[in-house]
Amino acid sequence: MAVSFGNVEELIALVNNVHGLDLGGYSRASLKRRISRILAIYQIDFTVLKDNLVNAPGFFNKFLVEVTVTVTEMFRDPAYYKTLREDIIPYLATFPHIKVWSAGCSTGEEVYSLAILLHKEGLYNRTFIYGTDINMDVIERAKQGIMDLKKMKTYSDNYLQTASGDSLSEYYTAKYDAAVIHHELRKNVLFSTHNLVSDGVFNEFQLITCRNVLIYFNADLQRKVVGLFYASLALFGFLCLGAKETLAPYNLEGKFRMISKTHNIYQKIA
Known part of the structure; x- marks a missing residue:
């Protein structure tokens, strides 16, 4: 029907x-x-x-x-991750401790992508990454750090396009039909449920990523969630939205500056 x-x-x-x-x-x-x-x-x-x-x-x-839409993959949109590596991570390196929030993290592919980037730049040991999603089932899968081995070719191709200079295979172990993310990349990661609709601020972050989630919300809820992200960001922290999302409708002039118009990356300045 x-x-x-x-x-x-x-x-x-x-x-x-x-x-x-x-x-x-x-x-x-x-x-x-x-x-x-x-x-x-x-x-x-x-x-x-x-x-x-x-x-x-x-x-x-x-x-x-x-x-709640759980389409995800490691290093999805490689140009975005290349921008993170070249323009954002060097700035994050100036913070003594780095807290990252991946909101709407689904089964964890983006969280582990961020962990690899930060590890490669020597920052992972002073970083803590929170991955949150409304769905407990996908959070439980994310905690395992186990990926479908068939998908790793796509993920590896994505990673190569970030101009990383090494191979994604250095960061996981293949076991039968699964790829297990190395423990070193999971030790500073915490996955938990969080509802962007009803839950509040739970930490102060230097980097928040929430890509292609706001597009599923109406205008009032988008405004509420953007306010939550603003309140959750440390001064000079970064907010990364999806390619189809922007802060333009929310009257935040003077609070954020645009870092990348292509990838909708913003820095909190007030």
């Missing part, structure tokens, strides 16, 4: 009432597409979807994976 915007509102209310999760700030058009996808994946109708969300153990987490 086709999903209507009325169905979307009904589901938002149900999820909030039953699971305490407020999806009200998510883009209705995006939710409509994701719900249609869920119905197709599980070959169910909207009535069964509602029943599963209330009565089927474990289904809510599967629903959450689809609704």
Whole structure:
């Protein structure tokens, strides 16, 4: 059956009432597409979807994976990571301690990409990286540091395009059909659940990355989340958004300066 915007509102209310999760700030058009996808994946109708969300153990987490969009890969958009390495990391090196927050980290590919960059530049031992996501299932996968070995060729190609000068294979061990990220790159990483909609500031960071997450929120929630990031950044810290996201609508002149228009990287200046 086709999903209507009325169905979307009904589901938002149900999820909030039953699971305490407020999806009200998510883009209705995006939710409509994701719900249609869920119905197709599980070959169910909207009535069964509602029943599963209330009565089927474990289904809510599967629903959450689809609704909150978990598409990710290591060194996705290599030019962005090249910019980080050349323009941002040298500045981070001036801080005695570096705290990084990867918001909406999914299964951890971006977190481990950042860990490799910082390790390569000799900064990892004085860095702590927090990876957060709303979904406990993807967080548990991220903690393991285990990647599908079939995907490592793509990840390795991405890494080479960052002009790193070495091979990604130096940072993981292949075991059967899995690639295990070296323990050295996991020791200063903490993964935990965090809801950008309802949770607040939990630290002061020199670098926050939240790429291609805001585009799924409505304007009011985007403004709220940007405010959360501003409050969570140390002075002269950096905020990295996705290629389709910008701070332009939020009237933050005098608070941030643009570092990279191409990659939407900003520095907090006030």
